[in-house]
Amino acid sequence: MNWGLVSSDTGDGFPSVGQRSKDSFARARLVFPDGTSRATIERDPAPxxxxxxxxxxxxxxxxxxxxxxxxxxxxxxxxxxFAPVVEALTHQLQRGSCFANPTESEIELAELLCGRIPGIDRVRFVNTGTEAVLFAIKAARAFTGRSKIAKLEGSYHGAYDWVEVSQAAAPDNWGDPIAPKSTAFYRGMPTSVLDEVVVLRFNDVEGVRRLMSLHAHDLAAIILDPMPSRGGLVAPKPEFTAAVQEAGRINGIPVIADEVLNLRQSFQGASARYGLVPDLVTMGKIIGGGLPIGAIGGREDVMKVFDASAGRPLLPQGGTFSANPLSMTAGLAAMRHLxxxxxxxxxxxxxxxxxxxxxxxxxxxxxxxxxxxxxxxxxxxxxxxxxxxxxxxxxxxxxxxxxxxxxxxxxxxxxxxxxxxxxxxxxxxxxxxxxxxxxxxxxxxxxxxxxxxxxxxxxxxx
CATH class of the missing domain: 3.90.1150.10 (Aspartate Aminotransferase, domain 1)
Incomplete structure (x- = not known):
């Protein structure tokens, strides 16, 4: 079939960026440090x-x-x-956008997630995927009393110091293949953070077993994306998933599955697709119907660190916009249609x-x-x-x-x-x-x- 394809321009200009976009970028450069409000905005040379x-x-x-x-x-x-989300949001906006008190919509979305995603007994809502990861790691620390974490080299888990370690590792600093170095993501990252992160390679079965065992007494958790997006969207080897699961169980190290992106891989998420049974799951993106959202879910005993019913919890967690009714309503409409x-x-x-x-x-x-x-x-x-x-x-x-x-x-x-x-x-x-x-x-x-x-x-x- 003939789609009328056009050839790519190889010069400095990007012909698919129109004049009004270029004019808007010129305005933006007067108010934003580099003309954008997010480092992830693509520009060639203008967005x-x-x-x-x-x-x-x-x-x-x-x-x-x-x-x-x-x-x-x-x-x-x-x-x-998406029409169901637009309708749900319109209805909610007429009743208010946010309150200090809880709403029934947060219960409904939590019920949907607990009923759908294996291993999720309890849920806490936050505002972003980054915040979900941050509190999942804190929850694992509060649960175990340990401070270090293990993560996969090159994996993205949001903007939290410990998970940014080795996110941008390069050939000149990533170290030995069997013992990857912890590398700084930004200038000024504390060396103490680097010392508290054990870096693993994806699909390295022996490396996972060896390094998790070696650091078992200090590790609060291992966090991994079941199919790391920034790591290449490569499928995990079944033996790798099994090794992570076994090393976590033997050494008492909670496994955190970061499904902020990959929850969209199936009705029950990515962990279920690849045979991973995590102790905690971080969620975001699709569960908000296009509005800001994040969530931490997991086993009841681990999630109990958030329990404030008897006084100050082991892990206090709040947030002015956490579980706001707009995100809850939009998320519920989107997820019901998934x-x-x-x-x-x-x-x-x-x-x-x-x-x-x-x-x-x-x-x-x-x-x-x-x-x-x-x-x-x-x-x-x-x-x-x-x-x-x-x-x-x-x-x-x-x-x-x-x-x-x-x-x-x-x-x-x-x-x-x-x-x-x-x-x-x-x-x-x-x-x-x-x-x-x-x-x-x-x-x-x-x-x-x-x-x-x-x-x-x-x-x-x-």
Missing amino acids: LYVERGMGSYLFDVDGRRFLDLNCNFTTLIHGHA NHAAFAHLEILGDIVRDGIGRAISIRDAPLCVTGAASLFRVHPRAQTPNDYREIYPTTAGATLMKQLSRFFAENGIILPLGAAASISTPMTRADAEFIVDVFSGFLDSHQDLLDAIEVYRKKTQ
Whole structure:
């Protein structure tokens, strides 16, 4: 089928960013340190400013329409302006936006999560995924009386010092493969934080067993994303999941599953999909229906650290906007419509995209691969499927190709996150999935020079 593909511009400009977006960015540079309010905003060289969203599409301020594969960093599983959420929010806004007192909507959303996600007996709501991770780690510390944590190299868990350790590790500082170093994420990160984090490699079975056993008396928890997004959207080996589970049980180390992003992998989440039985689960993104939210859930005995019924709890936790009725109402509407049929639809579309991209790569013998599961996928500038963060670390040629891939998609009407998880939403159709594959095939056919550069580098480093 002919989609009227256009070729990517290789100069300094980004033709899919219109003049009004450029003008808006010029204004923003006068009030924000770098012209943006989030480090995650992509710009090439200016960001694409959005006017509105509807279903699976975004419309920028210059009137252009884009199929949205970012979905606000995988949050909008029902796409934009999802009617049940809009209706629920309109109803709630007429009754108030936030109160110091609790509302019944928070009970209803908590009941849904406890009834759906295995291992969640109790829930506490917060405002962001970062806050959920922060309090899950604090809960594990309060429960065990220990302070150190273990985490996976390269994994993202939000903006909390301890989980930022080795988030941006690089070849010049990440250390020995069998004993990764704890590396600072930002200038001035306290060395005491680095000393309190044990860094593990994803899918390293022996490393997990050895390092968790070695530090057992100090570890309050191991935190892991069942399929690390920033680590490449690579599936966990069953033996790795089993090793984490066993090491946690033998050594009395609580396992925290960070499902802020990956809860969208199935009706019961990602841990259930991969056979992980965590003690605590952090949630966010999809459970808020597009509004700010975070949640910590887990076993009743661990969650008891939040219990203030008999006085000061082992772990005090509050928040002016925690469990606010807007987020609770929007989340409840969104989650109620995430039924088994919705997940089956997402799974089918995800398979179409990943299989189609895989076939396009195979037919052309391109040095690329695709990873992911369910409604998530990610393209890598390497021929072999990676095992962990070190294997997806970008080369100069690979980074250039991925930037051009994102540009090419934008020029053909698709927002593809740069080097991150792309996500499918329920309003998308089979035609949308086929369009994604067709645009990708068009990119391969028009960028042979960049593909050749990656292959030359691969041969030099073999």
